[in-house]
Amino acid sequence: MKSIRICLAACLLLAWQAGPARAESGTAPHGPAGLGNDISWPQCGADLPAPPPFAIVGVNGGRPDTANPCLAAQLAWAGQSAEAADGTPAAVYVNTAATGPAESLWWPAGNTYGETAVSNPYGLCDGTASPACAYVHGYAMAATSAGILAAAGQDIHRMWWLDVEFGNSWLWDKAVNAAELEGMTAYLQGAGVEVGIYSTGYQFNEIAGDVSPGSNLYKLQNWLAGPDSAESAEEYCGAPPLTPGGTVTTTQFTENDLDYNYRCPADVPAPAPQPAAPAPQPEQLRSSRYMELYAAPIS
Numbered sequence: 001m002k003s004i005r006i007c008l009a010a011c012l013l014l015a016w017q018a019g020p021a022r023a024e025s026g027t028a029p030h031g032p033a034g035l036g037n038d039i040s041w042p043q044c045g046a047d048l049p050a051p052p053p054f055a056i057v058g059v060n061g062g063r064p065d066t067a068n069p070c071l072a073a074q075l076a077w078a079g080q081s082a083e084a085a086d087g088t089p090a091a092v093y094v095n096t097a098a099t100g101p102a103e104s105l106w107w108p109a110g111n112t113y114g115e116t117a118v119s120n121p122y123g124l125c126d127g128t129a130s131p132a133c134a135y136v137h138g139y140a141m142a143a144t145s146a147g148i149l150a151a152a153g154q155d156i157h158r159m160w161w162l163d164v165e166f167g168n169s170w171l172w173d174k175a176v177n178a179a180e181l182e183g184m185t186a187y188l189q190g191a192g193v194e195v196g197i198y199s200t201g202y203q204f205n206e207i208a209g210d211v212s213p214g215s216n217l218y219k220l221q222n223w224l225a226g227p228d229s230a231e232s233a234e235e236y237c238g239a240p241p242l243t244p245g246g247t248v249t250t251t252q253f254t255e256n257d258l259d260y261n262y263r264c265p266a267d268v269p270a271p272a273p274q275p276a277a278p279a280p281q282p283e284q285l286r287s288s289r290y291m292e293l294y295a296a297p298i299s
Helices: 014-018 071-078 131-151 174-190 201-208 230-238
Strands: 036-039 055-058 091-095 160-163 195-199 221-225 247-255 258-263
Touching (some): 036 071, 055 071, 131 174, 160 174
Parallel strands (some): 195 221, 221 247
Antiparallel strands (some): 247 258
């Protein structure tokens, strides 16, 4: 069997070691009204702002198979948002990763998860680092996250975002990574929830590559990271979507150690502004085994 080459993050996000993000009172950014916030396990124990117009909460504790230890408390905070008060539950996001058949980590060897038969567009999973097995793995990771939310006493029927970034492990084969995300999407859509993708254009392309019209990722909503201010968050609504058929509906920027989110209007004026080209990325580490890394914060 060929050795598995897994793409790992180039750094361990040392900025996190200073502690969880803490919002400073009276320091909300200037810009458009109605900005939301997103939080997750790095904000455990943090001083959170007053409930915003809308909120997004991370389900996992950094990897797809882990739980945010503050999930219930953070969802209670998000439940006080104006949107939740109007009857729309707070959205959630989940970590994503493709590990391949690495030692000590579960990887499927067939088209089943537990007692559930998974309808697989890639054929039969044979236990290898193939699109067929990645699809089943993604399906299972989404099911696990849905179980975590349900165990917290929460209805899973809300908006779900797939957090796709370098902070978790990915295989060098982009088709396998894309199949992982497709499997997650298939489970969630089958459960009757809406699904979107969170990433930057550069990271998503490096991880999943080009997405074809036949993929269930093709027309998903997009939540773009990358803006550095409220003003540029508005401009990013006109940036290219992560997939050709996607729609940029939300953008994100960070200020005063807290993530802010902007909801894009239905009609974005032309011409669409383009985000600045990313700086050259360092060569990624290569390994035949999965390394546990803290997942990048959703910022």
